[in-house]
Amino acid sequence: MASAPVAPPSHAPAPADISSIRETRGARRIVIAEALGYCWGVRRALDIIQDAADPEAPVAPIGDIIHNPQVVGRLRERGVEGAATIEEAIDRGAKRVAITAHGMGPHLARQAADHQLELIDTTCPLVTKVQRLAQKLVRQGYFLVVYGDSYHPEVKSVLGWAATSKSVAAKKIEQLPWNAPRGASGDGKITPPRKVALVSQTTKNIDELMEFAGKLQEMVMPDGGEFRLCNTICEPTSERQNALKRMVDQVDLVLAIGGQKSSNTARLADVGNKMGVTSYHIERPEDIRDEWLAAVGDGNVGVTAGASTPDDVISDVVNYLAARGFAPPDGGIRPVDPDYVPAY
Numbered sequence: 001m002a003s004a005p006v007a008p009p010s011h012a013p014a015p016a017d018i019s020s021i022r023e024t025r026g027a028r029r030i031v032i033a034e035a036l037g038y039c040w041g042v043r044r045a046l047d048i049i050q051d052a053a054d055p056e057a058p059v060a061p062i063g064d065i066i067h068n069p070q071v072v073g074r075l076r077e078r079g080v081e082g083a084a085t086i087e088e089a090i091d092r093g094a095k096r097v098a099i100t101a102h103g104m105g106p107h108l109a110r111q112a113a114d115h116q117l118e119l120i121d122t123t124c125p126l127v128t129k130v131q132r133l134a135q136k137l138v139r140q141g142y143f144l145v146v147y148g149d150s151y152h153p154e155v156k157s158v159l160g161w162a163a164t165s166k167s168v169a170a171k172k173i174e175q176l177p178w179n180a181p182r183g184a185s186g187d188g189k190i191t192p193p194r195k196v197a198l199v200s201q202t203t204k205n206i207d208e209l210m211e212f213a214g215k216l217q218e219m220v221m222p223d224g225g226e227f228r229l230c231n232t233i234c235e236p237t238s239e240r241q242n243a244l245k246r247m248v249d250q251v252d253l254v255l256a257i258g259g260q261k262s263s264n265t266a267r268l269a270d271v272g273n274k275m276g277v278t279s280y281h282i283e284r285p286e287d288i289r290d291e292w293l294a295a296v297g298d299g300n301v302g303v304t305a306g307a308s309t310p311d312d313v314i315s316d317v318v319n320y321l322a323a324r325g326f327a328p329p330d331g332g333i334r335p336v337d338p339d340y341v342p343a344y
């Protein structure tokens with residue numbers, strides 16, 4: 001089921017050059033974002049798990065190996081089926097468990113060792129970087145704030161490695177354990193400690209992180225406080241968001257393709273809507289509604305996809321649009337550089 005578009009806020013930025021936009025519209029084209037779909041970390045995790053897959057020796061990733069139902073279904077046929085907990089994997093008779101690209105706290109390795117299970121670690125190195133950074137910041141005496149969804153496995157893994165009660169996950173300033181800036185006093189005022197550091201879930205939106213960081217800094221800095229911001233949004237996520245921002249001037253509708261649980265796909269649809277172009281998070285071509293395409297008229301449809309969306313699902317959407325009269329892009333979806341390694 002497709003999610004509803006978020007209404008563009010009244011402060012959505014106006015496009016810079018209206019005349020150039022008019023020239024590019026009206027072609028009824030499919031415009032593909034320059035960066036979309038599988039990120040480096042997801043490709044790496046899938047390569048590891050596919051190499052390990054053996055129907056005779058099932059592997060149970062703890063959680064979804066990837067937030068994409070089509071890929072999860074294909075892996076299941078090869079003996080790779082997720083389990084919610086290590087206990088569930090043991091009950092199923094699995095002798096091999098896997099950590100997903102989102103990472104896990106250190107408890108999983110201990111539990112696997114206790115039960116003599118083989119452990120396959122597909123944690124994205126860009127997530128490992130955040131886990132190590134969290135440990136370092138805690139050692140340096142900072143209270144750790146993780147900007148992200150508290151229920152997300154990556155955020156839980158970062159907090160797990162930080163291993164301290166002086167840490168919290170928050171996406172809104174109201175979710176923090178403080179309600180007043182340092183130095184404030186009076187009934188009900190709870191102020192932050194002197195040293196606070198902020199890291200981000202790797203798939204968050206930079207503009208929203210900066211807004212959150214600005215408010216947190218105002219709470220921490222007074223009265224000799226120290227605030228440290230570490231931008232840990234990963235390069236592939238930033239690239240996808242920036243490619244979408246470059247594309248929106250050319251299109252009248254954005255389709256962000258990805259599993260409904262995919263956080264970074266939801267962010268892409270948010271970015272499109274905030275930039276004033278109606279954007280929908282879809283999982284598959286069947287989610288596209290005729291009225292969306294009717295509203296585009298002679299305009300263009302932009303296609304982007306989250307970091308866990310396979311190329312064939314993107315192609316299915318492109319073919320669906322082409323069958324409805326939108327001109328497909330020259331040169332397919334995009335080239336894949338096998339030597340690419342993101343900065344970290």
Ligand code: SF4
Pocket residue numbers: 039040041042101124125126127202203234235236237264307
């Ligand atoms: S989105 Fe970024 S951190 Fe997450 S798996 Fe992909 S490259 Fe790694």
